[in-house]
Amino acid sequence: SQIGDPLLTDPILINVATAYTRLGRHNEAEHLFEQLLSRTFPPLAPRRRVSAMLNLAVVKKRLQLFDHAEAIYDRVVQITDADSDDADRNRALIGMAEIAARKGAHQRALDLLEEARRIALDLAMPHNASEIEGMQADVLWEMGRRNEAITLLQSAFDNMQSSSYTRITLSLGQQLEEKLEQTGSVDRAYAVLKQCQTLKETIYARESERALELSRMRSTVESERESMKQRDAERRRLMNNVLPSHITDRLLGGEVRIAERLDHVAVLFADIVGFTSFAAERAPNDVVDHLEQFFEAIDQIVQRHACEKIKTIGDAYMATNTTLRTNDPEGIARLARCALDMIELSRQPDLAHLTLRVGLHAGPAVTGVMRGMRLAYDLWGDTVNIASRMESTALPGKVQATDIIAEALAPYSEFRVTERTLLDVRGRGQLQTYWIDRA
Numbered sequence: 113s114q115i116g117d118p119l120l121t122d123p124i125l126i127n128v129a130t131a132y133t134r135l136g137r138h139n140e141a142e143h144l145f146e147q148l149l150s151r152t153f154p155p156l157a158p159r160r161r162v163s164a165m166l167n168l169a170v171v172k173k174r175l176q177l178f179d180h181a182e183a184i185y186d187r188v189v190q191i192t193d194a195d196s197d198d199a200d201r202n203r204a205l206i207g208m209a210e211i212a213a214r215k216g217a218h219q220r221a222l223d224l225l226e227e228a229r230r231i232a233l234d235l236a237m238p239h240n241a242s243e244i245e246g247m248q249a250d251v252l253w254e255m256g257r258r259n260e261a262i263t264l265l266q267s268a269f270d271n272m273q274s275s276s277y278t279r280i281t282l283s284l285g286q287q288l289e290e291k292l293e294q295t296g297s298v299d300r301a302y303a304v305l306k307q308c309q310t311l312k313e314t315i316y317a318r319e320s321e322r323a324l325e326l327s328r329m330r331s332t333v334e335s336e337r338e339s340m341k342q343r344d345a346e347r348r349r350l351m352n353n354v355l356p357s358h359i360t361d362r363l364l365g366g367e368v369r370i371a372e373r374l375d376h377v378a379v380l381f382a383d384i385v386g387f388t389s390f391a392a393e394r395a396p397n398d399v400v401d402h403l404e405q406f407f408e409a410i411d412q413i414v415q416r417h418a419c420e421k422i423k424t425i426g427d428a429y430m431a432t433n434t435t436l437r438t439n440d441p442e443g444i445a446r447l448a449r450c451a452l453d454m455i456e457l458s459r460q461p462d463l464a465h466l467t468l469r470v471g472l473h474a475g476p477a478v479t480g481v482m483r484g485m486r487l488a489y490d491l492w493g494d495t496v497n498i499a500s501r502m503e504s505t506a507l508p509g510k511v512q513a514t515d516i517i518a519e520a521l522a523p524y525s526e527f528r529v530t531e532r533t534l535l536d537v538r539g540r541g542q543l544q545t546y547w548i549d550r551a
Contacts, residue, residue: 133167162188382410432447441521531544
């Protein structure tokens, strides 16, 4: 009712009422069906109205209100009188026949069931016609016409042998076997029992094979799903080696090109002093081993301080504090801790031949991933250029930063910020820069 569209709400309400019926909550089902049927505006669509009436009749029968149910079935028969080939009419006739048989009006029940059987055949539903014949046989049995009942049941059972409606076939076979046994036809009853048993075994074998096939299919699907998960995990791992994790997430989510402006990001450049001459004196494998060992250690430092590696350029390393906010001194402090830990790393005895210099700056930048054969995440802009100048003009074993960095670190007692003399920076003129050390 809140949606306001009966085309949408009516099927939902009918389904809810039907669910109440299946749950045994017949009074609630009755109330909801009657509410729908009593509504005048907008009225239920004709087919839905008939469906609701048939379902309400079922509820009335379960509430032992047989006269009410019969009246509803009779109304459905009247509504569908113009269309004899009607499945709803078929249901109504069967319902009326069940009530007539219950009241002892056996001939009326037979007549109603015969009309329902004719409709089932006209609708090309032979399985339904056989099921109705089983009902007719029960009525004939109640009338004392036992031989006719058995003959009808035998015919219906034989006709269903080659069908796929095994539930109906087994039900007819059980009826026939019980009635043959009651008339003393033990051999015939046993033969029917064997037929039913063979049918059950066939069904069991077929269902077992189907279950095995489903199990094989499920196993294949699970194997493929696990393989896909492993491939996805490996792809993510490889991408995370060259891209920040949030960029990997966006690319795997379907984005092809990423471009965005960062209002304020701190950038770190670190470079190994004299690495060119160092590399010239050593074998290629030795050079790569040294770089691999050194950069892996730097990667761990960056991760420890919740910063992000951007890339390596030869023997240089670029990282950021990953912040997009305009005022985040803690993000700058994290990156400064990274810089100082990198300097201390290069002072370790086994790495004494690799001396670093580090530069820091913060400001706006453009970041993104360009389409191409190789994925590469990068930062562009004046902030990046100045951070690079801070590194290239720093002294070996020192961290040099701009006034923006110095101001952000001033409240932190863990840092010592020392002003340098004015520095002539190519492309920017004279800048005031600072040494950053631990206090």
